[in-house]
Amino acid sequence: MPVTSSSYPSSHPKDASCDLGPLGCAFRSWGRALGRNRYATGTLGCVDLEWLETFLAVVDRGGFTAASEQIHRSQSRVSAHIASLERQLGVRLLDRTRRPATPTAAGEVFARHARDIVAGLGSARAAVGALKGMDERSLTVITTPCVGAAFFPQVLARVTAERPGLRVELAERYWNDAERRFLADGGAMAVLPRLEPPAATGLRERVLWREDLKVVVSADHELTRNGGPVAVERLVRFPLLACRASGDGDSDLRRLLARRGAVAEPRVTADNPVTLTSLVRAGVGVAVVNAVALAPVDLTGLAVLDLDEPQPCRVVAAYWNDVLLDTDIGRRVHRAVVDAPVPEGAERVEQVERPG
Numbered sequence: 001m002p003v004t005s006s007s008y009p010s011s012h013p014k015d016a017s018c019d020l021g022p023l024g025c026a027f028r029s030w031g032r033a034l035g036r037n038r039y040a041t042g043t044l045g046c047v048d049l050e051w052l053e054t055f056l057a058v059v060d061r062g063g064f065t066a067a068s069e070q071i072h073r074s075q076s077r078v079s080a081h082i083a084s085l086e087r088q089l090g091v092r093l094l095d096r097t098r099r100p101a102t103p104t105a106a107g108e109v110f111a112r113h114a115r116d117i118v119a120g121l122g123s124a125r126a127a128v129g130a131l132k133g134m135d136e137r138s139l140t141v142i143t144t145p146c147v148g149a150a151f152f153p154q155v156l157a158r159v160t161a162e163r164p165g166l167r168v169e170l171a172e173r174y175w176n177d178a179e180r181r182f183l184a185d186g187g188a189m190a191v192l193p194r195l196e197p198p199a200a201t202g203l204r205e206r207v208l209w210r211e212d213l214k215v216v217v218s219a220d221h222e223l224t225r226n227g228g229p230v231a232v233e234r235l236v237r238f239p240l241l242a243c244r245a246s247g248d249g250d251s252d253l254r255r256l257l258a259r260r261g262a263v264a265e266p267r268v269t270a271d272n273p274v275t276l277t278s279l280v281r282a283g284v285g286v287a288v289v290n291a292v293a294l295a296p297v298d299l300t301g302l303a304v305l306d307l308d309e310p311q312p313c314r315v316v317a318a319y320w321n322d323v324l325l326d327t328d329i330g331r332r333v334h335r336a337v338v339d340a341p342v343p344e345g346a347e348r349v350e351q352v353e354r355p356g
Contacts, residue, residue: 047088052114054081059111063100138167139188146293147191148172150343158336188324194315206318209346213252213313215305216280216287229308232260239267239285241276252313253288273297290314291345
């Protein structure tokens with residue numbers, strides 16, 4: 001049975017009168033605006049959900065530049081979205097006289113409602129999309145490349161053996177896009193590094209495992225000579241190679257360095273652990289990679305060292321909408337994910353599921 005990896009298109013259908021947001025919906029009326037409205041009382045124009053996503057990114061990241069990096073839109077487009085939103089609402093949402101820009105009183109109130117709207121519509125669309133796929137004996141499971149390679153072979157072997165006619169699309173998204181695609185495109189389930197802040201309303205979460213970061217060097221590298229874990233203070237003396245940042249803009253390595261009060265920028269960042277190990281072989285630098293990502297990688301000629309760090313640096317969880325458990329296929333997928341042994345390099349976390 002076919003099991004494919006794919007990417008999602010970023011385009012969205014357009015309504016005749018207004019653009020649709022990333023979740024495929026738009027609002028035509030918000031009623032009365034927050035605060036003083038310079039427009040006449042009545043129905044406001046179309047408010048694009050993409051504007052809400054941009055506004056929340058500015059609030060969460062503390063500025064236009066950081067928001068632009070997080071949501072992969074130009075800074076001019078971020079500014080245009082905020083200006084359009086404020087124009088439609090008739091109230092200032094951000095105080096631009098401060099650095100970084102901060103929400104006004106109206107902006108703080110509006111942000112709470114915007115989160116509910118984006119999360120609610122995203123969860124609704126994900127539920128409907130997932131149910132539609134399962135009715136057609138097909139489903140989409142969203143994950144990242146390293147989790148897909150290390151964890152899903154055993155999961156899909158079980159599911160496809162139980163339901164030979166099932167078609168599976170294993171959508172391997174990079175971490176910084178996975179949650180948005182899960183909500184927008186109706187995945188049946190997702191297995192991702194734990195989402196921070198917590199997952200959108202309507203999604204359930206179950207933590208599956210935790211894992212450490214590992215240091216990968218050539219077999220004759222000087223870090224291999226002392227034995228024992230590598231101290232962070234010593235690690236930063238070498239050019240570092242790291243996996244790309246997560247959705248909130250901070251990589252595992254950067255978080256680790258911040259906890260230890262160390263400062264260093266990677267020489268190279270990449271999405272694929274195979275690329276990082278190839279760079280190590282070429283003498284470009286020292287790679288810092290999560291343990292599970294290394295399980296399927298050829299490590300010939302390389303040494304994998306522990307870090308002198310007591311805290312696991314990554315937690316991986318499963319996410320799904322309740323509609324998943326309304327079908328036989330959905331229940332089988334859920335059970336296969338929850339029951340599967342954790343990948344090599346991971347430590348199982350026993351935890352009951354919780355609402356997102």
